[in-house]
Amino acid sequence: MQPLYTSQQVRDAEAPLLAAGQGKELMLKAATGLAHVVVRELQSRYGRVYGTRAVALVGSGNNGGDALYALAFLARRGVSCQAVTVAGSAHEEGLAAAVAAGVCVTTEWDSVRDADVVIDGILGTGASGALREPLASQLSDWQNNACDQLCIAVDTPTGVNASTGEVDPHAVRATHTVTFGMLKAGLFVHPGAGFCGHVECVDIGLTSTDAPAGYLHTTASVRGPGEQDHKYSRGVLGVAAGSQQYPGAAVLTSLSAQNTGVGMVRYVGDAAGLVMHSVPEVVTGWGRVQAWVVGPGAPEDELVDEVLDQAYEKCLPAVIDAGALARVSRARDNWVLTPHAGEAQSLCESRGWTVTREEIESAPAHWARRLASELGCCVLIKGARTVISEPDGTLHLTPVGPARLATAGSGDVLAGIMGALMATEQPAGSRSAAVVAANAVLLHHEAAGNRALETAQSILEVARSHREES
Numbered sequence: 001m002q003p004l005y006t007s008q009q010v011r012d013a014e015a016p017l018l019a020a021g022q023g024k025e026l027m028l029k030a031a032t033g034l035a036h037v038v039v040r041e042l043q044s045r046y047g048r049v050y051g052t053r054a055v056a057l058v059g060s061g062n063n064g065g066d067a068l069y070a071l072a073f074l075a076r077r078g079v080s081c082q083a084v085t086v087a088g089s090a091h092e093e094g095l096a097a098a099v100a101a102g103v104c105v106t107t108e109w110d111s112v113r114d115a116d117v118v119i120d121g122i123l124g125t126g127a128s129g130a131l132r133e134p135l136a137s138q139l140s141d142w143q144n145n146a147c148d149q150l151c152i153a154v155d156t157p158t159g160v161n162a163s164t165g166e167v168d169p170h171a172v173r174a175t176h177t178v179t180f181g182m183l184k185a186g187l188f189v190h191p192g193a194g195f196c197g198h199v200e201c202v203d204i205g206l207t208s209t210d211a212p213a214g215y216l217h218t219t220a221s222v223r224g225p226g227e228q229d230h231k232y233s234r235g236v237l238g239v240a241a242g243s244q245q246y247p248g249a250a251v252l253t254s255l256s257a258q259n260t261g262v263g264m265v266r267y268v269g270d271a272a273g274l275v276m277h278s279v280p281e282v283v284t285g286w287g288r289v290q291a292w293v294v295g296p297g298a299p300e301d302e303l304v305d306e307v308l309d310q311a312y313e314k315c316l317p318a319v320i321d322a323g324a325l326a327r328v329s330r331a332r333d334n335w336v337l338t339p340h341a342g343e344a345q346s347l348c349e350s351r352g353w354t355v356t357r358e359e360i361e362s363a364p365a366h367w368a369r370r371l372a373s374e375l376g377c378c379v380l381i382k383g384a385r386t387v388i389s390e391p392d393g394t395l396h397l398t399p400v401g402p403a404r405l406a407t408a409g410s411g412d413v414l415a416g417i418m419g420a421l422m423a424t425e426q427p428a429g430s431r432s433a434a435v436v437a438a439n440a441v442l443l444h445h446e447a448a449g450n451r452a453l454e455t456a457q458s459i460l461e462v463a464r465s466h467r468e469e470s
């Protein structure tokens with residue numbers, strides 16, 4: 001997992017180097033890394049670099065300085081380069097270097113639309129507040145008329161808050177973002193993440209001792225059984241799921257847990273017959289378990305309350321989903337609540353917080369944080385972009401999953417995968433529970449992404465093949 005930082009944390013990490021007079025060196029490292037990416041992308045899209053046209057949008061600060069030095073580099077590679085200064089002034093030394101290399105400087109935006117690549121060097125970590133006029137309208141005019149243009153953002157797309165992922169209505173939609181030194185959290189949080197395109201980080205020698213604002217998880221790491229393991233040592237998962245109205249959720253959750261790999265699944269609820277018929281490995285009835293999944297398919301309140309009490313009293317890790325979410329009155333830090341935006345809205349409402357489902361969908365990190373802090377456990381808000389927060393606000397993010405996960409029952413499959421990992425990994429606190437949850441999300445993505453699958457049942461088959469291969 002890769003640490004993610006806020007803009008301020010990155011600026012704090014830069015401060016001692018700037019104080020030691022290394023500002024220009026840092027900027028040259030950043031600009032060189034940026035220029036290499038531009039060259040690579042020009043080559044990849046057009047099959048050549050020489051003779052292509054690059055236009056950089058240049059703001060008044062160091063973000064513009066990076067863009068100007070990169071243009072100087074590109075001009076020497078035979079790229080026809082133009083710098084559009086959008087803020088009246090521009091980084092002096094960068095401007096001098098660009099002009100010396102043959103870069104044409106203008107304040108007119110005419111050339112932007114026809115450029116083979118646009119480099120967005122307007123705002124980086126120094127941005128504050130809404131985009132000002134006339135810049136905001138100029139950006140909208142350009143982007144409303146641009147079509148499939150290569151656009152490489154310097155450090156962060158202008159208008160995307162690099163700390164929070166909040167987005168200005170006129171923000172730049174980049175195809176690539178080249179960020180410097182440390183990954184910024186806002187580049188991976190919805191909705192900002194959707195404006196960044198492919199993100200890569202150029203090492204300019206920054207380090208931080210701060211606690212990161214979050215972590216990016218990209219590869220699922222799952223521990224298989226050891227040679228000495230038996231079914232009990234490996235972990236028994238209790239599944240309390242399904243009802244007469246929604247018996248299928250009990251099957252999907254149990255089967256998904258079984259397919260992910262766990263010592264044993266114990267099922268309690270109203271769909272025991274159907275579960276046994278579909279997953280004969282499952283044992284039904286109460287008994288000792290090392291973790292719980294409770295809630296998929298709206299099991300009865302009485303059963304849910306009993307499971308929640310047991311998990312609380314014994315400090316067992318638990319995945320609380322769907323029908324069980326509304327029953328949580330106290331929580332352990334190794335619990336993960338897994339609402340979708342609608343369920344998160346109900347959780348907020350029951351606490352007297354007024355928010356719409358749409359507002360949660362447009363700022364899931366904010367609401368996951370608020371709920372996690374209120375409840376004292378991890379909160380994972382499901383959706384096109386899933387976000388997990390620990391009670392202290394530390395975020396755990398993953399790349400976006402395949403859209404074919406948007407199908408009924410796929411949340412039940414996720415609950416089963418997560419439950420299996422909870423039972424085998426035994427997370428003791430919120431950090432390890434959040435890591436388990438992120439791993440489950442990645443496995444869920446992988447299972448759905450391996451083939452052109454459309455149903456939750458098919459996702460299960462891939463979960464099984466994943467287990468057999470590992």
Ligand SMILES: NC(=O)C1=CN([C@@H]2O[C@H](COP(=O)(O)OP(=O)(O)OC[C@H]3O[C@@H](n4cnc5c(N)ncnc54)[C@H](O)[C@@H]3O)[C@@H](O)[C@H]2O)[C@@H](O)CC1
Nearest residue numbers: 026027060061062063123124125126127128130131132155
């Ligand atoms: N400080 C350093 O050591 C390094 C900084 N680097 C670059 O420098 C950037 C940060 O530079 P700066 O601190 O100069 O800040 P920026 O270049 O991000 O922006 C500062 C300028 O933007 C204007 N501005 C802020 N908010 C605005 C808004 N909403 N609408 C319109 N204009 C607005 C401000 O008036 C100010 O003039 C980083 O993102 C990175 O690209 C890199 O060169 C690496 C080294």
Ligand SMILES: Nc1ncnc2c1ncn2[C@@H]1O[C@H](COP(=O)(O)OP(=O)(O)O)[C@@H](O)[C@H]1O
Nearest residue numbers: 382383384401402403405406408409410411412
């Ligand atoms: N467009 C999408 N792209 C990627 N993943 C998605 C998308 N839509 C939904 N998902 C994922 O699919 C799952 C749906 O879960 P949920 O809404 O609980 O469904 P159900 O209750 O029917 O099981 C979640 O893991 C969610 O993150």
Ligand SMILES: [K+]
Nearest residue numbers: 120123154156
């Ligand atoms: K930028």
